[in-house]
Amino acid sequence: MAGFLQQLVQGLGAGAIYASLALALVLIYQFTGIVNFAQGELAMFSTYIAWQLTAAGLPFWLALVTTLAVSFAGGMLIERVIIRPVEGAPELTLVIVTVGLFIFVNAAAGWIWTFLIKDFPNPFPAGALEAGGISVSFSTLGVLAVVGVVMGLLYVLFRHTKIGLGMRAVATNPESARLVGIRVGWTLALGWGLASTVGAVSGVLVAPLLFLEPNMMGGVLIYAFAAATLGGFDSPMGAVAGGLIVGVAETLAGAYVGFIGSDLKVGVPLVIILGVLLLRPQGLFGRAVVERA
Amino acid sequence: MSNPTETNAAQARTAAPPPPPAPPPAEWWRSARWRWGAAALLAAAACYAPFQLVPFHVFQLTMVLIYAVALLGLNLLVGHAGQISLGHGAFFAVGAYTAAILLEHWALPYPLTLPVAAGAAFLLGLAFGVPAMRLRGLYLALVTLAIAIFLVPLLKRFEDLTGGSMGLTLAKPAPPAWSGLAEDQWLYFLTLAVAVAAFLLCAGLLRSRVGRALHAIRDNEGAAEVMGVRLSVHKTLAFAWSAMFAGTAGCVYTWVIGFVSPDSFTVNLSITLLAGLVVGGLGSLSGPVLGGLFVMFVPGLAQDINDAAPGVIFGLLIIAVMYVAPTGLAGLAGRLIRKIPRKE
Amino acid sequence: MTDLVVEELTAGYGDARVLHGVSLTVGQGEICAILGPNGAGKTTLLRALSGMIRARGTVTLGGADLTGRSPDTLARQGIAHVPEGRGTFMPLTVEENLRLGAYVRRRGADVEADLDRIHTYFPVLKTRLKQAAGSLSGGEQQMLAIGRALMSRPRLLLLDEPSLGLAPLVTRELFRIVQAINAEERTTVVVVEQNAHLALGIAQQAHVLETGRIVLSGTAEEIRADEQVAQSYLGYRV
Numbered sequence: 092m093a094g095f096l097q098q099l100v101q102g103l104g105a106g107a108i109y110a111s112l113a114l115a116l117v118l119i120y121q122f123t124g125i126v127n128f129a130q131g132e133l134a135m136f137s138t139y140i141a142w143q144l145t146a147a148g149l150p151f152w153l154a155l156v157t158t159l160a161v162s163f164a165g166g167m168l169i170e171r172v173i174i175r176p177v178e179g180a181p182e183l184t185l186v187i188v189t190v191g192l193f194i195f196v197n198a199a200a201g202w203i204w205t206f207l208i209k210d211f212p213n214p215f216p217a218g219a220l221e222a223g224g225i226s227v228s229f230s231t232l233g234v235l236a237v238v239g240v241v242m243g244l245l246y247v248l249f250r251h252t253k254i255g256l257g258m259r260a261v262a263t264n265p266e267s268a269r270l271v272g273i274r275v276g277w278t279l280a281l282g283w284g285l286a287s288t289v290g291a292v293s294g295v296l297v298a299p300l301l302f303l304e305p306n307m308m309g310g311v312l313i314y315a316f317a318a319a320t321l322g323g324f325d326s327p328m329g330a331v332a333g334g335l336i337v338g339v340a341e342t343l344a345g346a347y348v349g350f351i352g353s354d355l356k357v358g359v360p361l362v363i364i365l366g367v368l369l370l371r372p373q374g375l376f377g378r379a380v381v382e383r384a
Numbered sequence: 385m386s387n388p389t390e391t392n393a394a395q396a397r398t399a400a401p402p403p404p405p406a407p408p409p410a411e412w413w414r415s416a417r418w419r420w421g422a423a424a425l426l427a428a429a430a431c432y433a434p435f436q437l438v439p440f441h442v443f444q445l446t447m448v449l450i451y452a453v454a455l456l457g458l459n460l461l462v463g464h465a466g467q468i469s470l471g472h473g474a475f476f477a478v479g480a481y482t483a484a485i486l487l488e489h490w491a492l493p494y495p496l497t498l499p500v501a502a503g504a505a506f507l508l509g510l511a512f513g514v515p516a517m518r519l520r521g522l523y524l525a526l527v528t529l530a531i532a533i534f535l536v537p538l539l540k541r542f543e544d545l546t547g548g549s550m551g552l553t554l555a556k557p558a559p560p561a562w563s564g565l566a567e568d569q570w571l572y573f574l575t576l577a578v579a580v581a582a583f584l585l586c587a588g589l590l591r592s593r594v595g596r597a598l599h600a601i602r603d604n605e606g607a608a609e610v611m612g613v614r615l616s617v618h619k620t621l622a623f624a625w626s627a628m629f630a631g632t633a634g635c636v637y638t639w640v641i642g643f644v645s646p647d648s649f650t651v652n653l654s655i656t657l658l659a660g661l662v663v664g665g666l667g668s669l670s671g672p673v674l675g676g677l678f679v680m681f682v683p684g685l686a687q688d689i690n691d692a693a694p695g696v697i698f699g700l701l702i703i704a705v706m707y708v709a710p711t712g713l714a715g716l717a718g719r720l721i722r723k724i725p726r727k728e
Numbered sequence: 729m730t731d732l733v734v735e736e737l738t739a740g741y742g743d744a745r746v747l748h749g750v751s752l753t754v755g756q757g758e759i760c761a762i763l764g765p766n767g768a769g770k771t772t773l774l775r776a777l778s779g780m781i782r783a784r785g786t787v788t789l790g791g792a793d794l795t796g797r798s799p800d801t802l803a804r805q806g807i808a809h810v811p812e813g814r815g816t817f818m819p820l821t822v823e824e825n826l827r828l829g830a831y832v833r834r835r836g837a838d839v840e841a842d843l844d845r846i847h848t849y850f851p852v853l854k855t856r857l858k859q860a861a862g863s864l865s866g867g868e869q870q871m872l873a874i875g876r877a878l879m880s881r882p883r884l885l886l887l888d889e890p891s892l893g894l895a896p897l898v899t900r901e902l903f904r905i906v907q908a909i910n911a912e913e914r915t916t917v918v919v920v921e922q923n924a925h926l927a928l929g930i931a932q933q934a935h936v937l938e939t940g941r942i943v944l945s946g947t948a949e950e951i952r953a954d955e956q957v958a959q960s961y962l963g964y965r966v
Contacts, residue, residue, distance in 0.1 A: 126522055176707055184706050186468050186525055187662055191702030198695020260817050260828050267815035272803030272832035313533050316526050354537045361530035368515040
């Protein structure tokens with residue numbers, strides 16, 4: 092039993108990271124109807140910026156804040172420069188453009204920082220909290236806490252601020268939003284900035300667990316996709332719940348299903364995506380799927 | 385610096401009476417005679433080339449053809465049905481491994497591996513297409529990406545069958561004595577034959593009802609559905625066919641390289657294929673060939689600058705192509721040909 | 729005193745031109761009805777006025793040149809457009825929809841006061857504040873749309889087919905409220921309507937639009953009195 096709980100906690104820790112990247116995906120999807128295949132790579136790039144700053148001697152948390160600010164600006168810039176020209180284009184075009192962005196950002200990081208792996212400092216103390224026969228590492232606790240805080244901040248932003256209300260208006264009906272005086276273009280850019288910031292958090296959280304290298308987020312991205320599909324692409328809450336479920340499912344499958352083991356765990360998101368598509372295409376928390384024209 | 389005689393000539397031209405009405409350039413380049421002529425020229429060049437080139441260049445040309453066959457399939461899906469696959473490398477790998485396993489464990493004669501590999505990829509495409517195509521194309525992109533990522537550890541796991549990380553090394557098809565060809569030339573002609581067959585099959589497919597249905601889906605799903613096109617059936621079949629072409633290409637790849645290993649078929653291959661197709665040109669028959677040239681040569685050339693250069697170039701080119709020339713190089717070439725001034 | 733001045737407005741979609749040089753003026757605090765058959769360009773005229781589509785010609789409101797501005801700028805300049813189909817933010821609550829109407833305004837306290845004001849016009853909305861707007865009936869959604877427009881304290885209110893899809897009784901009630909709003913707030917109103925009888929009932933002046941041109945203008949009484957017009961354009965007998 093204790094072993095099971097141990098795995099569960101570990102799964103939640105992994106799931107929190109997937110949740111944060113899934114949250115970033117869902118944010119952009121809600122505003123623009125775009126599934127951003129480059130989301131993971133943008134997070135990876137942000138993580139490199141944080142690494143560069145700490146390597147330059149900045150204290151971790153200061154480096155983090157700077158990184159988040161840079162990611163926010165970067166996300167807005169990408170929307171303005173790269174996505175704007177194809178706004179309203181067919182989905183095919185949009186997906187291909189974000190795939191192009193994926194390839195470019197991945198390679199750009201490799202060009203700047205080489206493909207050699209780097210050690211990323213863990214912001215949380217070593218050691219673990221022992222309780223009832225299971226031990227929860229401070230690192231896992233830290234990850235859960237950070238993702239919880241991000242969630243809370245987003246909730247406050249969307250539910251209790253005017254800007255958040257405006258963003259939700261744009262997400263539901265851009266034309267009407269324009270008519271009530273909202274600058275839709277800037278709001279979309281804001282959405283990208285926000286998503287990049289949330290994505291950066293996931294990158295910084297995952298980097299100490301894996302190694303920092305340009306392909307670091309490739310695997311995480313597919314888990315985040317599974318999380319967003321499971322939770323519903325139009326539901327931020329669903330993305331978080333989906334992330335946690337995917338994390339737990341993957342950890343348990345790896346630990347208890349001998350055939351799967353640690354190497355085939357990456358098949359779990361594929362199974363989840365296919366299962367959701369067959370059984371409940373709108374996801375657990377999503378609204379019925381509506382075709383975007 | 386302007387040349388006075390040129391200016392005069394230009395003035396003379398404008399002053400001259402209008403030329404007799406010639407066929408519009410668009411018709412001229414579309415004309416059947418021109419097309420057959422070009423095709424014959426191309427065929428002659430394709431047959432002549434291996435006798436003029438050094439073996440390594442023949443091999444490169446063979447690879448271009450293999451990629452072109454895979455891109456032909458991808459083009460069917462992306463360019464004609466408007467759906468995205470980020471995992472065509474996986475179907476390529478399925479074809480390659482099917483052929484390799486049949487050759488290694490069952491010692492099948494190599495021509496027989498082709499239908500089996502194509503069939504396996506087709507069935508796999510069908511199996512994944514059914515859930516993925518119930519919804520918008522977006523989910524196909526997700527599912528295929530997940531497949532591409534999953535495939536590598538899967539291949540490594542079943543070591544007995546696939547040779548694990550070490551892969552399988554196989555004998556290449558030997559040229560029959562009557563042909564008098566060297567190995568590289570024989571492989572080239574085998575590939576050429578498969579490629580030509582694939583092109584004819586694909587062209588036939590597109591000219592049929594199926595092709596019109598696919599175009600209708602790509603251009604307007606809603607309208608197509610109202611007109612009675614059964615969306616999910618056509619999309620799923622398009623995906624399966626497209627997987628079949630990729631599997632065929634993979635099979636020929638195994639013949640030509642004589643070696644398969646999981647690391648040759650990472651997500652990178654899938655993404656490179658998509659990049660090649662987008663740059664080569666979506667929705668045209670010549671796009672896959674141009675894309676094949678691109679996939680074969682651009683990474684190698686770019687790598688001389690920096691290991692990351694191919695990615696940087698691919699990424700920027702994809703975005704640029706989507707902005708300025710969504711029909712890729714093939715579309716650009718078409719536009720240029722149409723702009724060539726008429727001659728008397 | 730004239731408020732809205734439109735001169736030689738041409739607009740369309742892509743290559744298809746819909747409006748061919750429309751000119752009209754509306755006095756401060758007046759209600760102006762735009763009538764005409766389907767496809768005459770009535771909706772296009774409103775869309776051009778609120779910046780939703782590009783138009784050529786000049787538009788001034790209270791002397792300020794508004795030609796070629798974007799919809800969000802025009803909203804800030806005091807134009808509130810209730811589009812055809814009402815433009816409701818379906819998943820958001822009724823209250824959020826109303827607050828979005830006040831998005832362009834700065835002072836929070838006034839917004840609270842305005843919410844109360846809207847409730848006096850549309851008491852039914854007050855009982856639905858926390859409900860998703862998409863769950864409202866068609867008539868309630870139309871009220872919500874007008875309420876949302878009023879929340880911006882507009883100088884010019886553009887109403888596109890407010891009667892569309894509503895029961896006659898509901899429609900009459902709606903027009904009565906529009907008239908009351910116009911009387912109390914001195915808001916200039918341009919209303920596009922298929923139901924000419926209703927629109928002429930509250931308007932001071934009217935224009936009949938056909939295939940993108942104004943074919944007849946006058947006071948509401950004049951238009952109503954013109955029997956030939958009534959038959960050929962408005963489709964009813966006097």
